[in-house]
Amino acid sequence: MIFSIIRTALVSLRRDRAALALSFILPVAFFSIFAVIFGGRRDTVPKVSVILVDQDQSEASRQLVKALEGDGSLNVRTKPPAKTKGAEPPADYTAATAEAAVKAGDVSVALIVPRGFGDHPISFGPGENGSAIELLNDASDAIAPQVVAGLLQKAAMTAMPLVMAQQGMNYTGEYIGGFTPEQRKRMDAGLAQLRERQSGTGSAAQNPAASHGGGIIPVKTRSVVGENKNNPMISFYAAAIGVMFLLFTASGAAGALLDEAESGALDRVLSTRVTMTTLLAGKMLYNTMLAFIQLTVMFLWAWAVFKLDFFSHISGFVVMGLSTALAVAAFGILLASLCHTRAQLGAVSTLVILIMSSIGGSMFPRFLMPESMQKAGLFTINAWAIDGFTKVFWRDLPVSALWQQVSVLLAVAIGLFLIARRIARRWEYA
Amino acid sequence: MPLQDGPASSMTSPLDVNSVVKRFGNITAVNGVTLSLRTGECLGLLGPNGAGKSTLIRTIVGRVTPDSGQVTVFGSPAASPAARAALGWVPQELALYPRLTAKENLRAFGRYSGLSGAPLAKAIAWCLHWAALEDRSGELTRNLSGGMKRRLNMAAGLIHKPRVVLMDEPTVGVDPQSRNRIFEMIEVLRSEGTTIIYTTHYMEEAERLCDRVAIVDHGRIIALDTSEALVRNSFGSRNQVIARFDGPPAELAAWVARHAGRLTDSTAEFTIEHPTQIAVLLESASAAGLELVDLSLRRPNLESVFLNLTGRELRD
Incomplete structure (x- = not known):
């Protein structure tokens, strides 16, 4: 008897492809995505991009820059990327252009090594950070500044033994009363040996054996984006979670098309003056309206409860909201036209939307992901929408700065709609 | 037609x-x-x-x-x-x-x-x-x-x-x-x-x-x-006789076939030109040992036409 029950259930499952996909494909796909993002392979750990501006150009600052450039965990940029291939290389970053780049979201961290840094590169107490390195950061990325600050100290300790030794001698002379001629001679010989070793091996950071005793580089950290925000991640999550649920809503709403096909209402509608193009366009506009209202409710809630600065960003919100809503609406129409039953739509949309949302940054920020995964995220609606909303609410950028995100989302909307229209021909005539 | x-x-x-x-x-x-x-x-x-x-x-x-x-x-x-x-x-x-x-x-x-x-x-x-x-x-x-x-x-x-x-x-x-x-x-x-x-x-x-x-x-x-x-066009002036009999199924089937009728369960259906043919049919049934339970005479309808044209019932 029990065997018969099991057998019946198994046969039913085997014939329900939607349930099979949800049972086996979705968990495996999800596991793989999380494994790639957070899992084992060392070469997939994301590098932190940092802009470095050396205003000092002293021996100490050059050694520090060289050490940071040699660090495998950092992707150090001293000049902006060339706009076109073969063009003249652009000028080095300045403090101002570096700050602008952080504000624009090109990188999360910039380091400014100020003039006079080489005179007092090491700080042992308060009041000595007049020439402190300035760390400019984007507060939405809580991890990158920590990583850079830590690596900066590591670089100081490993790459600047000569500077540190000289500084130590200076402090000794200043506070203890100087060295005897014999001591001074031995110290100079030691420093010469150290200088020789450093010039022979290049960056000491690449040679752990060259590590010397500790010291602390004075660093002043300043958030250049989001310093005045009440809650740094609210706008990110409003957009991230919003887009994910928009996708679900859009595919569910577009599923009405399947209900109508099943009940015969679609046939009847198409026997009137309504054409398939008109019908799909109507459904898409309805889905767009629904998605936009859903986003508005979400952001208004964030404003009311989490103090998101909604009303001073209203134009950016409308532009991004409508572009996103159009793209997700077209996505829903495409899924509905691809599927033959509601059950199939439910399974396919769950599978696709969860994968898109995890890669596209709706579940965790894309800057935490390996570079390859960040690039893969660009194939999702989520990533472009979240980037756009972040520009509006986090970086306070004007509407004109959204052209890239808006163009991509509109192109996606048009492309998906045209594909859906082509597939929907199956409903037009038998 | x-x-x-x-x-x-x-x-x-x-x-x-x-x-x-x-x-x-x-x-x-x-x-x-x-x-x-x-x-x-x-x-x-x-x-x-x-x-x-x-x-x-x-x-x-x-x-x-x-x-x-x-x-x-x-x-x-x-x-x-x-x-x-x-x-x-x-x-x-x-x-x-x-x-x-x-x-x-x-x-x-x-x-x-x-x-x-x-x-x-x-x-x-x-x-x-x-x-x-x-x-x-x-x-x-x-x-x-x-x-x-x-x-x-x-x-x-x-x-x-x-x-x-x-x-x-x-x-x-x-x-x-x-x-x-x-x-x-x-x-x-x-x-x-x-x-x-x-x-x-x-x-x-x-x-x-x-x-x-x-x-x-x-x-x-x-x-x-x-x-x-x-x-x-299908039946002219002919009528249909519907008769239900009690008797051994095999004999009933053989008797219906002999009189060019059609048998569904225990109900036989015949097309006749004149009502007087009913008496002939009943005598023959009695001689074959079949007991008449029910008998009716009706004009053919569209269902009869369909049956006549296709050999199948409308609701088959």
Whole structure:
């Protein structure tokens, strides 16, 4: 008897492809995505991009820059990327252009090594950070500044033994009363040996054996984006979670098309003056309206409860909201036209939307992901929408700065709609 | 037995179907159908399930593209805007929006048909009255009874006042009372001069409602005429004797076969030229040891015609 029950259930499952996909494909796909993002392979750990501006150009600052450039965990940029291939290389970053780049979201961290840094590169107490390195950061990325600050100290300790030794001698002379001629001679010989070793091996950071005793580089950290925000991640999550649920809503709403096909209402509608193009366009506009209202409710809630600065960003919100809503609406129409039953739509949309949302940054920020995964995220609606909303609410950028995100989302909307229209021909005539 | 009208009517005919063929894979659903409707008539398409009636209707309404042949509505090709405006389709399925009220459904289909404003309001009022749904107009469609849904389904197909109405088995699954109400609705249309095609597999409906009946089998029209003419052409002045016997099944079967009858369970059916032949049959049955339980004499009907033409029952 029990065997018969099991057998019946198994046969039913085997014939329900939607349930099979949800049972086996979705968990495996999800596991793989999380494994790639957070899992084992060392070469997939994301590098932190940092802009470095050396205003000092002293021996100490050059050694520090060289050490940071040699660090495998950092992707150090001293000049902006060339706009076109073969063009003249652009000028080095300045403090101002570096700050602008952080504000624009090109990188999360910039380091400014100020003039006079080489005179007092090491700080042992308060009041000595007049020439402190300035760390400019984007507060939405809580991890990158920590990583850079830590690596900066590591670089100081490993790459600047000569500077540190000289500084130590200076402090000794200043506070203890100087060295005897014999001591001074031995110290100079030691420093010469150290200088020789450093010039022979290049960056000491690449040679752990060259590590010397500790010291602390004075660093002043300043958030250049989001310093005045009440809650740094609210706008990110409003957009991230919003887009994910928009996708679900859009595919569910577009599923009405399947209900109508099943009940015969679609046939009847198409026997009137309504054409398939008109019908799909109507459904898409309805889905767009629904998605936009859903986003508005979400952001208004964030404003009311989490103090998101909604009303001073209203134009950016409308532009991004409508572009996103159009793209997700077209996505829903495409899924509905691809599927033959509601059950199939439910399974396919769950599978696709969860994968898109995890890669596209709706579940965790894309800057935490390996570079390859960040690039893969660009194939999702989520990533472009979240980037756009972040520009509006986090970086306070004007509407004109959204052209890239808006163009991509509109192109996606048009492309998906045209594909859906082509597939929907199956409903037009038998 | 005329299978199509003469060419004189083709120019003004509300509907002309000319040598239409439609195949789905290896199955030929419609196999060279030709027919022409006269203004104001009700033509019945009578045939068993799977005979090709619905495919023919969907071809006329432009939802199925024929492999060959043409359909014209008042001279315009099927699926053209003029043909769509002239045709009203009542599909076999309840093609309605279940979460909309009766009135909202009518409004939606009215708008899809190009109506708006006062003409739309008038059309909705007419439809609700015609379908006797005025007091339920604000009810969600999914909450209506089966018969009411059927009537609303019909009304939605007529919201734009079409000149030709195609009804695909509008009485499927309704109780006798609701069926009578539907018949009354169709009588109203007929009295207003609407041209109707009515598909059914109930010969009583075809006999009651239709001026002419086309008998459809395996995608072909095998006979087309008035009910009386179809019966007359198949049976002439002959009648049918229906007799139920008690006796050994094997002997009963052999006896029925000897008298060129047809046996279904224990009921035998014979076609006779004169009522006097009944006495001969009964004597023979008695001699064969069969005991008569029940006997009736009836005029052949459309079901008899179908049986006579195809060798099968309408509801097989």
